[in-house]
Structure formats: structure tokens, C-alpha cells
Amino acid sequence: MARTGSGSRLAALSVAGVLAGTVLVGCGDGGSDSGKDATGKGASAGGSAGAREEGTRAVRSAYERTAGEDTARVTLKVRTSAEGASVTADGKGTVDLEDGDSVMTLTAEGRRMEQRVVDQVLYQKPPAGQAPGGKPWIKIDLEKVAARQGAAGQSMNDPARSAALAKAVDDKDVTKKGSADVGGVRTTRYRVTVDVAELPDGERLSKQIGPTLPMDLWLDDEGRIRRQQVDMTVEAGPASQGGSRAGASSGPQRVTVRTVLEFTDFGVEVDADAPPARQVTDMTDEAVKQGTTQS
Template sequence: MARSGNGSRIGALSVAGVLAGTVLVTGCGNDSDAAGPSEGVSSTGSAGAREQGTQAVRSAYDRTAEEDTARVTLKVRTSAEGSSATANGEGTVDLDDGDSVMTVTAEGQRIEQRVVDRVLYQKPPEGQAPGGKPWIKIDLEKVAARQGAGGQSVNDPAQSAAFAKAIDDKDVTRKGTSVIDGVHTTRYRVTVDVAKLPNGSELSKQVGPSLPMDLWLDDDGRIRRQQVDMTVKAATKATVRTVLEFSDFGTDVNADAPPARQVTDMTDEVGKQGRAQS
């Protein structure tokens, strides 16, 4: 199977996670940072080291996608107006096409979640889904198109490879090493030039000219953790931290869409809400 561009599918869960997390803007309570300090932290600033780090970061998406599938955990923390709330998820993801199966816990409630062919399906707690059906459906591509890609392109699996193109040598700093789930990793901090991303001019109006991103790569150059921090300027100014961790490469993924008769399509409602916030 040709792998050119398949790394662009890394991070499929992040779209769904941000959607789940941003509805928690009005949640209460404080939450600690998702990613802890690195072990043996040291910055490496030489030109040669930066170039080596840049090459490692740029190739990481494709190297991870070569594993086809993985187990993933997700944490999205959304903070606004002095309050914060967290959504946690765990499941499996197809790193090639972006399909996934997850369980998300937010505000003490569990939501079954699937992404199939770039469509998000969520099953809220019984009796809470609109339309009297157990599942809701959100077409992620349609929402992104209607919002001019908006903040979602930051976490869109179809745009993840664009991060690599938006990073140059001066943007990469080696921050040391960490052990994640027993695996030795090297941490890199990068700055993403938003203008170089697809729809960058519109996106920069919402999240600013640059985004900080941290990547933890294992000795095979695969992503074990990715952290993106953004401040979204909408009706309510909110900061969103999204942390993905990958493990158990090669695990089975069984992502199937629910029966159509059990699904209420919420794509239009989500699109309208996004335009109103913009």
C-alpha cells in the first residue's frame, strides 16, 4: 500500500475530542496540566540539532501511519472565564483512514463515539440525544467547510501532515526525554506557523499567528504523544489543550456506522453554532 500522504490521517480522534471538549466551556472546576514534566529536560539549540529535530518531526506522521492502527487515549481540557472542564477518551484508531472507536467521559457522563468516513457518531447517555434516537451524527467535512475550516483544522486528521510543512528549523527545540508507558521518548517543542496551514488566513483570526505543539517520539520515530495548545477567539474566549497518546500499534479496529434509523443528523445545527461563534 502506498504511504504517501497517509500520515495526514494521524489525529482523527482529535477532531471528535475537541467537539466534545468545547461543549464543556461552561463547566466548572480546575484541572491540572495534561502533560507532565519531562525527565532529563534539556534544550538543544545548535543549527545541526534543530535540523535533525525538524526532520524527525516531519517524518513522524508517516512513520506512525505505517503501523496502520493503534490504541489511543485522548484528553481535552477547555478553559474559559475562570472555569475549566475535561473530556477523556480511550479507544482504537485506524491511522490510515482516520476511522475510530472511542468511549469519551465528560462531566461524569460516558459517551460512545465513532468516526467512520469522516463522520462523527456519538451516543449520549440514554434519553439525552435529540430527536428521540440513541445516536447523533455530525459530518466533520461539512462542518469544516461551512466554517472555513475554522479552529477544527488544527485537529483535523486530513490536515495533520500540514503541520510538518508549517515547521522550519528555527521552530524546533529538543526538550529532553521521557518514559511514556514504559517507552523511551524524545520530546520536541515546535511552533506551527498558522499562515502556512490550509485556510491559514481565516484560522489565524481565531487562534492567532502561531500555535505551540509538543511531540514525544519513540526510538523508531513514531508519535507516542502529541499536545496542541490553542486559544480560540469566539463568542467566549477559550483555551483548549488536546493531548493524544498512541500505543499498541497493530491492534484491531472495528468502526461501523450505527443503523440510519437510530441516528439524528446534527450537522446543520453544529455548523450554525460555529458560524455564530465566529
């Protein structure tokens, strides 16, 4: 994309949020609607020891039970905000809950883009003429990027490692927040606060997202995740001088990303194939450089 300033930075950050949401199973946050269930009505917290133990068991098993369905249809909404501006991206498609392969169509700022994740490689097809390199597709090798960013990037972006989140959950971290209808399915909502220090490479990760990772999960009667929501505030790289307002600080900017996913149609077919190599420009090195600059 040729646009500059805060709009282009937000668009890039939205892509990062979309990617995280696409391949992460079991991470979410209730955000500003604290104390309410998904219907907007007040919900009493399940604060007794027994209720918390039951909630902890439900949350810990939700990762395995959801991944056990192999595949699902997913809808996604990501809202990224920084410097007083925001961008919303919507997505829909199918995802392999075990290995993270997915096929999605993303829409942001009126532009439509196709995205695939195949064998831990991200492929994106921006609108015609907007992909660098003169080819229709770009790719980013997620394993190479994660290797440069440390174990934190892998644990947050690889469903095979998402169980680390469950292991970091204690009884004191789980509160039952009531019930709600999600896509026509009755669910129970749990609010969870994960101690980031207990996650792989937690010290580094805590510098990016803070000491705790608050999550909201909506589980169906079979213990599977039907909705997950996460609100994260991260320190991004310094704003470019050309895109900053007069007098604005050029130091690191605080970026908030809200990601909401809903899972339906478990067992649906996922047809995730890599595009022909001749149609792809490899942007892995650029992604690594950007991540190194912002870390």
C-alpha cells in the first residue's frame, strides 16, 4: 500500500492483529464491558472456590476440546487504534484448529484481501497492483519470524503451543460471568487472567503486553470455544516524523488491538493451498526487520 502516515501504520498493525486472531486458539479479553455478559446484562461472578475450580477445568480443557474438532468456520473482527485513529478489519473463512492452516477473506478500509496460512507460512493477496514486487501474492515465513522474536511469538501464534496458556491458568484467575447466546448456541462465559510470566519467554512478552493477559471465553455445552475476545495494548515502534502531528512525540506509540473471533461449523473442509511460487514475493526478511525494530 502506498499510503503514508498513521493510516498506513494502522493498516499494517491491523494485518498483524488479523494474523494473530487467525491462528490463535483460546485467547480473548472482555475489555470495557466488565461485569456484563454478552447480552449486556449484569452477571454475577462465580466466586466460590468450587465454581472457580470448575471454571478452571473448563478453561483448561477448552483448548484441547476445540482443537479436537480439527476444523471450523471462523468470523473475525479486529479493531486497531493508535494516535487517535482506528482501523477495523473483518474476516471470514475456515481454519484448521490443529496446525493453524487457514483460508480467509479480509476486508479493511473498503479494501478486500485474500489470506492463507499453509504450513506456518502466511500468504496474502492485496488488491490488484498493491502488492510489492510486482506479483499478486506476498508471503511471510512465520517460523522464521518467530525464531527471531523468541518463544513468545511462537506460543502466541501457534495453536500447537497454545496449551501453554491453559497451563498458566490458576483457580484464582477464572471467574464465571454468566451465559449468553453465540450464533444460536447457548454458551457459558468465563473471564480469565493469565500471568504472563508463566508463559514461554514471559519476561520478554510482559514488556510488550504487560504482566497479565485478560481473556474472555464463551464455551458451549461440549466445552468448545464459540467466541473469544482479546484486548491488548502494546508498545509499537516510534511514529515516523512524516506521519506524526506537529509537536507529537516520536517515541514508542501505544497501540490497542481488539480481536473477536467466533467459531461455527466444526468439521468443515479447509482447502488451504499455497499459491504458485512464481506469483509470490517473499517479505519474510522485511517482517523480521520490522519486528526487530519494534521489539
